[in-house]
Amino acid sequence: MQSVFIINFNSLYEILDEIKDNLSFKIIKFENEEDFQKNLDLDIVDYLVISKTNHKLLQNNNITNQNLLEFNDLPLSLKKLLEVINIKLIKLKFNQQSKTIIKGYELNLNSKFFSKDGLKLKLTEKEIEIILYLNNKKIQRNVADLQKNIWGYSANMETHTVETHIYRLRKKISDFFKDEKFILSHKNGYFID
Incomplete structure (x- = not known):
């Protein structure tokens, strides 16, 4: 507020x-x-x-x-x-x-562009939510936590939605910016370091 x-x-x-x-x-x-x-x-x-x-x-x-x-x-x-x-x-x-800096990237929540070094990538609302949530927590977040806090699902629901979104977002950033380490995964979950 x-x-x-x-x-x-x-x-x-x-x-x-x-x-x-x-x-x-x-x-x-x-x-x-x-x-x-x-x-x-x-x-x-x-x-x-x-x-x-x-x-x-x-x-x-x-x-x-x-x-x-x-x-x-x-x-x-x-x-x-x-x-x-x-x-x-x-x-x-x-x-x-209009300007949130995350790991050297600029995230514009108004235009939904994610940019670095003159390159601009359009993100979806859900992709922005994932990035902001992982960035704000600074700790590893497991699938159940992401389900609950990003999608509002209970922990006993199917986990493929989260994993699919994370996979696609990581691939999108990797393909566009050649950055395979923006969102990292660990046995305990996903995080942005």
Whole structure:
């Protein structure tokens, strides 16, 4: 879930906190920029910052205009505010999905292209899910785990679907990029090293 960090803007936080169950994003309040700096979870990459104070400190901490929401036209209705926040979050998500680096390859989730050294290979949605799942886990994943988490099947179902998809994806990458070691297999399962 995307996050909106509200810095030194208590009134806005209180309004959004009252309707938080209806929001498509998580809100987190910081008293000031220093508090934000100290407590920011660096693992969170999908966020927007709303601050009432000077933005120089934020910009000095690698908060770009892409992640910063400034209000130029005040006052703003709640409906318009939520619209502005949601549009900004959608743009952030789109930009993040347009370039994911995995083992030297660039994966564009928007166009579904997998590329390296000027070569572009079109992937299916399922192939992208497999790559992202194997890459995010950094450990070997067996067929039952892939069945459950990619296909939503129970462990007692036929395993050929997973093995066939993995085989075809590995062959596709091997044939196109001449890389036979992108997805590796081990007795315990598949992984991306």
